[in-house]
Structure formats: C-alpha cells, structure tokens
C-alpha cells in the first residue's frame with residue numbers, strides 16, 4: 001500500500017474519532033486547569049513503586065497501559081486533534097479513585113507513563129487501593145472494593161464496559177479483571193498486569209471461533225464470539241475483521257477468491273456497534289462452490305488498524321475444506 005493511501009486511511013480513522021469527539025459520546029466533561037490542580041499535587045513519583053514491586057512493574061511496563069500516551073498510533077491521533085485534552089484524558093489521567101463520580105481527567109505532568117500505578121491505585125489520602133489492607137506496608141494498601149470491580153476498568157473502557165453489561169458479562173461471575181488480570185503463579189496472590197488484548201495474537205485467537213459447513217453448492221462460514229463477554233473485536237473504531245475464501249482446482253487454479261467484511265473501521269457519527277460480533281452471537285457468511293474446485297481455504301483475518309494491508313493481517317484461524 002502506498003504511503004499516500006496509508007496516510008489517507010489514517011486520516012479517515014482520525015475523522016472517525018473526530019465524529020465521536022463532536023458527538024460527545026466518548027468524552028468526559030470539559031476539564032479546566034483548576035480541575036487539574038488538586039490531584040496532581042498528590043502525585044508522588046510512580047518510580048517508587050518499581051523499587052518494591054519489580055515483578056508487577058515489569059508486567060505493567062510491557063503492557064499497553066504503560067504506553068497509552070506515548071504509543072505512536074495514539075500520538076498521531078492526538079496530533080490530529082491538536083492535543084485536545086479531552087481526547088488525552090483517559091490516556092494519561094489523574095488517579096481515577098480520587099473521585100468515583102467524576103469523569104476521568106487529564107493530569108498536568110508525567111503523562112509519558114500513561115495509565116500507571118497511581119492512576120489505578122492511589123486513593124484520595126495518598127494510600128493505595130488494594131485487595132487487602134496491609135498496615136505494615138510502607139505504601140499503605142487499603143482494601144477497596146472499587147478496584148476489583150468491572151467499573152474500575154469501565155471508567156476508561158466506557159464502550160466495552162457498556163456492551164459487556166448488555167452482553168453476557170452482567171449475569172456471569174466473571175469481570176474484566178478475571179480475564180485480563182489472571183492470577184500469576186510465581187507471585188502468591190499476584191495478578192497479571194500485562195492486561196493482554198487486541199495486540200496479543202493468542203488473546204485475540206482465544207476470543208473467537210471459526211466453523212465451516214458445506215451444503216450442496218454453498219459453503220457457510222460461521223465466526224462466533226462465545227466467551228469474551230463483550231463485543232469482538234473489543235475496540236470499535238480501528239479494528240478490522242474479514243473472512244477470506246480461496247477455492248482451487250486440483251491444478252491449483254483459483255476458481256473463487258472472495259472476502260467478506262465482518263467489521264470495518266467505523267467512521268460515521270451516530271454509528272452503532274452492530275459490526276462487532278456481540279457477546280454470545282455469531283456472524284455467518286455464505287459463499288458459492290465454484291466448479292471444478294476441489295478445495296477451499298478459509299481464513300479469518302484481523303487487523304489492528306485499517307491502513308494495514310491484508311498481508312499484514314493476523315490470520316486468527318484457518319480451515320482447509322476438501323470439496324468432493
């Protein structure tokens with residue numbers, strides 16, 4: 001794909017985000033400089049956490065939370081919006097537990113650490129939200145129910161939280177943390193801070209299934225989202241999901257090469273999330289069997305960003321069908 005075309009596509013995605021910005025659906029209330037002040041005054045160096053929690057630090061450092069502000073794709077989007085602070089709010093926010101009712105707001109300094117330890121753990125009095133109260137620990141961990149609930153993640157992951165509540169998650173005993181922060185065997189009581197998602201191939205693969213069925217001169221391909229508890233793909237603006245089929249003769253000549261888009265980028269104002277596969281639901285594509293094909297290769301393709309070519313896509317699942 002040429003650089004020009006690529007830039008054009010990036011722009012379309014940015015405009016998509018812009019549509020949301022103007023529609024105000026994705027954004028917290030306006031923040032002002034005075035709103036930035038009190039929480040920032042509480043900010044201690046997040047580097048302190050590293051000294052005593054090296055293993056957690058290492059996981060977090062590898063995660064996309066640590067680069068939620070510095071990531072090149074995110075920065076490119078921010079530049080497009082003139083570094084609008086509403087836009088940047090969730091990507092480098094003040095500690096969200098300081099005020100459970102207020103929208104997540106941008107912090108004034110050290111934004112480069114993105115969604116860091118203090119953002120998720122610091123309480124209004126400077127102590128640390130934790131599963132257990134540990135009176136002897138220097139960082140003052142205090143048992144805090146909010147930390148272990150889905151809404152803690154949902155303060156920023158507003159769309160995924162909303163569709164998970166409409167999906168199967170509301171009535172299940174799982175929450176965001178149970179899937180995205182599983183127990184870590186090497187640390188008793190430890191929870192993974194890797195928060196794996198769309199950038200991790202194995203996690204994507206685990207969230208979706210591909211099944212094929214032949215009926216006469218038709219092939220039905222079913223892509224299902226049985227277990228995530230929220231829409232697949234989770235992120236609704238950039239991710240792209242395609243089904244590709246190639247039928248060949250015994251001499252390897254192609255008789256059919258088709259692609260069906262399940263989810264494209266969603267650039268329009270007032271869009272719905274119908275292109276994502278909802279929790280517990282599936283997408284079915286129908287293709288003809290074109291004689292004299294003897295085999296069909298079916299692939300489920302996933303792209304993080306729409307400007308990536310099909311060749312750069314992750315092949316999530318692949319099936320070879322013999323056509324008798």
Ligand code: HEC
Pocket residue numbers: 045046048049050051052053117118121128129130131132133134136137138139141189
């Ligand atoms: C001087 C060492 C030290 C520093 C610095 C420190 N901690 Fe701790 N922290 C501990 C100890 C000791 C414990 C209790 C044992 C444990 O859980 O590892 C603890 C426990 C915790 C717990 C878990 C309590 C539980 O079991 O649920 C959290 C959460 C936590 N710290 C967060 C932080 C954060 C965030 C920072 C940085 C702002 C930080 N700590 C800085 C020593 C430290």
Ligand code: HEC
Pocket residue numbers: 017018021026027028064071073074077078081086087088089090091104155156157158159160234235236238304
């Ligand atoms: C309400 C919080 C919030 C606001 C406001 C917000 N974002 Fe995000 N952004 C997120 C979250 C959370 C993700 C991770 C994916 C998800 O949960 O949908 C994300 C993901 C992204 C990504 C994709 C990153 C990747 O690696 O795939 C880009 C780019 C991005 N945001 C840019 C923007 C821009 C530009 C704006 C302003 C129009 C904006 N964000 C406003 C929370 C927010």
Ligand code: HEC
Pocket residue numbers: 064065067068069071074090091093096104115119120152153154155156157176177180181195196197198199200
């Ligand atoms: C302060 C806002 C904020 C909070 C709170 C938050 N996140 Fe995120 N999260 C983000 C942003 C922003 C991104 C996108 C980072 C990027 O791709 O650059 C993200 C990305 C992710 C990803 C995607 C990683 C990938 O591979 O694409 C997962 C999974 C995730 N968060 C899970 C969680 C869970 C679970 C919680 C609750 C324990 C949580 N987040 C709390 C802002 C937040």
Ligand code: HEC
Pocket residue numbers: 049050053056057058060061065115116117118119120121131147148152177181187189190191192193
């Ligand atoms: C996206 C939010 C988020 C970020 C960022 C985050 N944590 Fe946590 N952390 C949690 C949640 C949620 C739990 C509790 C999970 C549970 O027990 O259900 C937790 C648990 C912990 C624990 C106790 C369990 C364990 O694994 O030892 C420690 C210690 C801790 N965090 C330290 C840190 C440190 C240090 C950082 C920065 C490197 C950090 N956290 C960043 C959300 C976060």
Ligand code: HEC
Pocket residue numbers: 150153154157160161164169174175176177178179180196197198199203204205206207227228229230231232233234235236239
């Ligand atoms: C039953 C397990 C499960 C639960 C519960 C769950 N997720 Fe996921 N999540 C997944 C799987 C699997 C994926 C990878 C497939 C995908 O991208 O949708 C994923 C993907 C994600 C992504 C990355 C999306 C992207 O396109 O990069 C984010 C962000 C996320 N989840 C946040 C959350 C939040 C927030 C909650 C709670 C409201 C939650 N998840 C609950 C399994 C789960």
